[in-house]
Amino acid sequence: MFAAVAGLLLATTYPPDPFAADYQVPKLREVGTTAGQVRLMGTGAVMYGADGPLGPSLGLGGSGTFELMTFAFLGFRTTVEATVPPSGGVPWMVAARTGPCLHLLPYHRVDLSAYIEGGAAGFGLFGRAAAAAPMVTPGGSLDIWLDPVLFLRFDGHIDWSVNNFGSAGQTYVQVVGGIGLGVGF
Amino acid sequence: MRIVDLASALGGKASSYRASDGLLVEHGWHMVVGFYKNLPDLARRAGVDPERALVSLGGVGHGYEPSHGGIFTTNSRGGRAEVAANFNRYGGLPFEDRVNFGRVMAEAFAVALSGEDLTRHDDICFDSWAVEHGLRRHITHYSIFRFLRLAYFNYPEQMSAYHMLETMRRMSTSEGAEIYVARGGTSEVLWNPIGDYVRRLGAQILPRTVVTDWIYDGDRITGLRIADAFETGPVVPARTGPRPAFPAILGTERTQDGFDYIVSTVPPPVLVAMNPDDTRMWQSPFFRRLHNLRSVCTVSLTVTTARRVNTFPGPVHGFPSPLNFAVDMKPYWSEFASRDDVGSVLVFGGQETGFEGWTDSQIVDFTIDNFSRVPAFGDIRAAGITKVEFHRNGKPWERLFLCEPGVQQFRPGVRTPFKNLFFAGDWVRNDVSIVTMEGAVTSGMEAADAVLDAAAAR
Numbered sequence: 001m002f003a004a005v006a007g008l009l010l011a012t013t014y015p016p017d018p019f020a021a022d023y024q025v026p027k028l029r030e031v032g033t034t035a036g037q038v039r040l041m042g043t044g045a046v047m048y049g050a051d052g053p054l055g056p057s058l059g060l061g062g063s064g065t066f067e068l069m070t071f072a073f074l075g076f077r078t079t080v081e082a083t084v085p086p087s088g089g090v091p092w093m094v095a096a097r098t099g100p101c102l103h104l105l106p107y108h109r110v111d112l113s114a115y116i117e118g119g120a121a122g123f124g125l126f127g128r129a130a131a132a133a134p135m136v137t138p139g140g141s142l143d144i145w146l147d148p149v150l151f152l153r154f155d156g157h158i159d160w161s162v163n164n165f166g167s168a169g170q171t172y173v174q175v176v177g178g179i180g181l182g183v184g185f
Numbered sequence: 186m187r188i189v190d191l192a193s194a195l196g197g198k199a200s201s202y203r204a205s206d207g208l209l210v211e212h213g214w215h216m217v218v219g220f221y222k223n224l225p226d227l228a229r230r231a232g233v234d235p236e237r238a239l240v241s242l243g244g245v246g247h248g249y250e251p252s253h254g255g256i257f258t259t260n261s262r263g264g265r266a267e268v269a270a271n272f273n274r275y276g277g278l279p280f281e282d283r284v285n286f287g288r289v290m291a292e293a294f295a296v297a298l299s300g301e302d303l304t305r306h307d308d309i310c311f312d313s314w315a316v317e318h319g320l321r322r323h324i325t326h327y328s329i330f331r332f333l334r335l336a337y338f339n340y341p342e343q344m345s346a347y348h349m350l351e352t353m354r355r356m357s358t359s360e361g362a363e364i365y366v367a368r369g370g371t372s373e374v375l376w377n378p379i380g381d382y383v384r385r386l387g388a389q390i391l392p393r394t395v396v397t398d399w400i401y402d403g404d405r406i407t408g409l410r411i412a413d414a415f416e417t418g419p420v421v422p423a424r425t426g427p428r429p430a431f432p433a434i435l436g437t438e439r440t441q442d443g444f445d446y447i448v449s450t451v452p453p454p455v456l457v458a459m460n461p462d463d464t465r466m467w468q469s470p471f472f473r474r475l476h477n478l479r480s481v482c483t484v485s486l487t488v489t490t491a492r493r494v495n496t497f498p499g500p501v502h503g504f505p506s507p508l509n510f511a512v513d514m515k516p517y518w519s520e521f522a523s524r525d526d527v528g529s530v531l532v533f534g535g536q537e538t539g540f541e542g543w544t545d546s547q548i549v550d551f552t553i554d555n556f557s558r559v560p561a562f563g564d565i566r567a568a569g570i571t572k573v574e575f576h577r578n579g580k581p582w583e584r585l586f587l588c589e590p591g592v593q594q595f596r597p598g599v600r601t602p603f604k605n606l607f608f609a610g611d612w613v614r615n616d617v618s619i620v621t622m623e624g625a626v627t628s629g630m631e632a633a634d635a636v637l638d639a640a641a642a643r
Contacts, residue, residue, distance in 0.1 A: 014547035017505055018539045019341055022331075025252040026323040028282070036292055036319030038284075069319065148321065149281045185284040 031145035033106040033113075033184065039067040039075070043155050043180030047083060050090060051123070051163070052170025057088030061176065072106035079117055079137075081159070083174075091124035091165050093172075095135050111143040115157075123165040123172065133163035133172075143182065153180045186388040187444070189409075191432070191582055192417050193392045194372045195380045197450065198578070198585060199622055201370030202420045209370050209520070210419050210574055212583070213485040214512060214534040216242075219363035220355040221623040223630055228375055231382035238374045239365040240517050242499035246364075248328045249503035249559060250277035256501060256561040259329070261362040268359065275329065282324055289320040297354035303347050307593040310343030311350075328503025335502055335509050337620060338483055338536045338585050348588040351619050364499070366512075368519045393417075395433050396451060398460050399606070400440065406606045408442035417583075419485070419576040430458035430581050446605045446639065448632045450625075453478040453612055454581035471602050477595040478612060479587045482537040482579035484508060486552060491569030492528035495562050504559075507540045508533035508552040528568055536585070537577055549575050586612040588620050599632040604639065607632040 033039075042064050050056040061084065067077035078098040097119030105111045121135040139157025146152055154177075161172040194200040202210045217224065217239055225235040244262035249255075257277040261268055272287060293315070297303065306314060311333060312325045324330055333349055334340040356362040367374040380390060393414045400408035412433035415421075451459070457467075457476055466472050484507050495501065495513050502510035515521045515530045533552055540548055557564045578584065598614045599607045608628070611620045615628035 014543060014551045017551070019506055022326065022341070023251040023328075023505060025326045028279075028321065028323055030321050030323065034319045034321075035317060036289060038288055185281060185288060 028148045030107075031148055031151075032108045033069065033072065033075075033103050033111050033143070035069055035072040035106075037069040037075075037184045039065075039069070039077075039182055039184045041065040041067070041153055041180060041182035043153060043178035045155070045176045045178030047159075047174045047176040049159070049172070049174030050088075051165060051172040052167060054089040054091070054166060054170075057090050059087070059090065059092075059174070060084045061093075061178075063178065065182075067101060069103075073103050075101040075103060075113075077101050077115060077117065079119075091127070091129075091131075093121055093123050093159070093174075094125065095119060095121035095137075095159065097135060097137055099137075109145045111145075112140070113143070114138075114140045121159070121161050121163070121172075123161075123163050129165050131163045131165040133161045135159060135161040135172075139176075149183050149185065151182050151184065153182050154178070155180065186383070186386075187441075188383070188388055188390045189394045189396055189411060189441070190390060190392050191395050191414050194418060195376035195390075196372045197625075198452075198583065199371050199625075200376065200418065201372040202418050203370070204420050204574065208487075208489075208572060208574060209518065210487065210576075211371060211485065211532070212419060212578060213483050214510075214532045215367070215371050215622070217365040217367070217622065218356065218361070219358075219365070220361035221621070223617075224375075224623050224626045227379060227626055231379040233375060233378045235365075238368060240368055242364045242366065242512075242517075244359065244363055245497075245499045246332075247497045247499065247501040248277055248332060249501065249562070250328050251503070251505075252327070253277050254559070256497065256559065257329075258497075261356075262359050264359055265357070277329060278324075278327060282321065282327070285319070285321050286324050286327075286330065289315050289318050292318055293350060294353055294357055297350045298357055303350045303354070304593050305347075306350055307345045307347035308591050309346050310590045311346040311348075312343060314346035314349075332502050335535070337588055338481055338534075339587060339589065340506060340509065340536070341538055342481070342587060342589055345588050345590045345592055347593060348619050355617075355619070366514070366517050368517060395431050396449075396459070397431050397433060397438070399466075399603075400442075401603060404602060404604050406447055406603050408440045409447070411439060411441050413437035417580070419574075419578070423576070430455060432580070432582070446607070446636045448607045448609050448629065448636065450608075450610045450629070452480070452582060452584065452610060453586065454480050454584050458581065469602065471597065474595045475597065478592065479589060480581075480584035481587050482541075482577055482583075483585050484535055484537050484540075484548065484577050485575070486531075486533040486549060487572070487574045488529075488531045488533070488553070488565060488570055489572040490528045490531070490565060491526065491571050494529050494565050494568035495531060495556075497562075501562065505551075505555050506535050507537055507548060508535040510534055511556060527571075531565065537579065545575050545577075549573060586610075586620050599628060599635050607635050 045061045047059045063081035065079040067075045069075040082094045083092045097117035099117035101115035103113045117137045123131045137157050142154040144152045156177050159174040247256050247258050260271045334344050395414040398410035415432040500512045511531050511533045513529045514532050521527050553565045556562050596614045609632040611625040613628040617624040617627040
């Protein structure tokens with residue numbers, strides 16, 4: 001069809017665009033854990049526990065976690081955790097752990113998850129009794145999404161290890177409760 | 186070898202024509218992508234040097250994002266790391282959407298390159314695939330995501346995730362993703378030299394001849410019902426009324442026989458209209474499933490202006506349908522490149538769905554208005570429109586195969602239940618298997634190999 005050029009200079013009227021709504025980007029409102037999501041979280045924590053004969057005592061700590069979701073219910077996470085020297089002789093600790101995480105409420109504003117991590121921990125690393133040992137950490141989290149990217153995290157877990165700090169084969173157990181922020185993309 | 190061709194120009198849905206005033210008219214805008222191998226090799230055998238016949242668009246594309254109001258450039262050159270870095274600077278998406286989109290596309294490339302059988306993803310559309318893999322749903326509304334469907338003329342329809350992933354696999358390198366266009370009419374630059382080549386090899390080409398029926402005996406095709414065809418193509422004035430399955434001239438019907446093998450490139454909308462009374466053939470499992478292959482009416486618009494408009498090299502996409510992308514072909518088409526009296530030769534493309542009831546003038550004005558109201562593109566009318574050519578490719582032999590979700594199970598391979606009939610075309614399963622000129626050429630080569638195998642086995 002070769003249109004008359006003159007006619008084109010006077011724009012004709014046409015019906016409404018049937019797809020106009022498709023070109024409008026809806027307001028970003030999706031929240032929650034999703035498949036394939038990349039998550040970064042930081043928490044501050046209060047802990048209570050003992051290392052063999054040392055303690056029990058209160059301590060402070062913090063952790064950073066990177067989590068990569070596979071399908072929407074299962075993530076794999078890696079955590080780095082450290083404590084500041086607590087009272088009662090319990091050694092300060094740094095740990096690096098990794099493990100799976102089961103999310104119970106993906107695609108919801110509130111998500112519950114349970115995880116178990118395994119890794120290595122160092123105890124009183126710069127002292128004469130420094131020790132390194134395996135660590136196992138079961139735990140759970142409650143995430144509340146504040147917007148499509150940012151969420152508030154409540155975390156509780158137990159750090160469990162058998163180490164040689166002070167005496168051979170002493171059991172390190174700390175109950176840790178934390179609060180922090182996370183972002184998910 | 187005898188080639189029966191419906192049109193007077195070689196190339197089928199990738200052919201080009203000349204209007205009475207000499208204006209180049211393409212069936213639609215065509216590109217040759219860097220991963221194409223069999224098409225350039227065929228051209229070389231015919232004496233065409235692809236380095237001279239084709240020209241690169243520079244690796245760039247430009248997306249108009251209506252939500253932002255701007256046009257943003259992507260670049261496929263420089264390798265994967267640089268492409269990813271360039272995307273991170275794409276200003277059409279907010280940062281958090283860019284991170285989410287980039288992460289999902291990285292996963293899509295990882296799946297595409299994993300070596301797994303990608304056809305297992307054919308049952309869902311790529312939008313759903315991406316959302317299942319964590320894409321935030323609203324991102325499917327951005328032009329940069331919608332472009333994936335526009336490029337296959339699927340929008341507003343969805344497209345198979347398999348087709349998208351297979352395309353990403355083949356376009357995963359900068360070289361494989363480079364886009365080229367012919368320096369002139371596609372028939373003139375590519376198909377006519379290839380036609381001359383096969384003539385030199387002894388082939389006879391019968392133009393404007395339409396095949397209407399198979400004649401068969403047992404499992405062999407013994408004859409074809411053919412007829413002279415009306416002139417077809419975009420320069421023929423559009424007819425009103427129903428679109429016939431065949432452009433046959435009454436009274437010219439005859440039977441063609443005396444052959445051993447047939448390679449049929451008849452597209453599905455025409456194929457399913459052949460042998461209409463043959464219930465036994467059309468109820469057989471092989472032929473019955475061909476009715477599930479759908480197609481779309483593509484639309485093409487060329488606007489020539491006296492002064493330059495749209496300074497972007499390469500395709501600009503993301504505008505409202507039906508003509509949602511445009512390329513200024515003046516720098517690439519040799520006959521226009523050095524002409525001072527031509528500012529731009531804007532070629533627009535898309536498909537008709539949703540606009541079937543609009544008149545040609547309404548579509549043309551709507552398109553010009555949509556592009557012109559974006560300052561970065563420029564006002565087309567103000568640049569002085571000198572020529573407008575618009576056409577719809579809606580007749581059964583003009584329509585484009587729709588690579589919608591679930592389509593793979595219905596696509597036949599090159600072999601058929603008839604021992605001497607083989608299929609070829611972009612709609613036929615083949616080693617490339619995505620709807621491209623490369624897929625059509627590859628299926629033709631596979632059909633030719635199948636003929637040789639059958640001949641050797643006799």
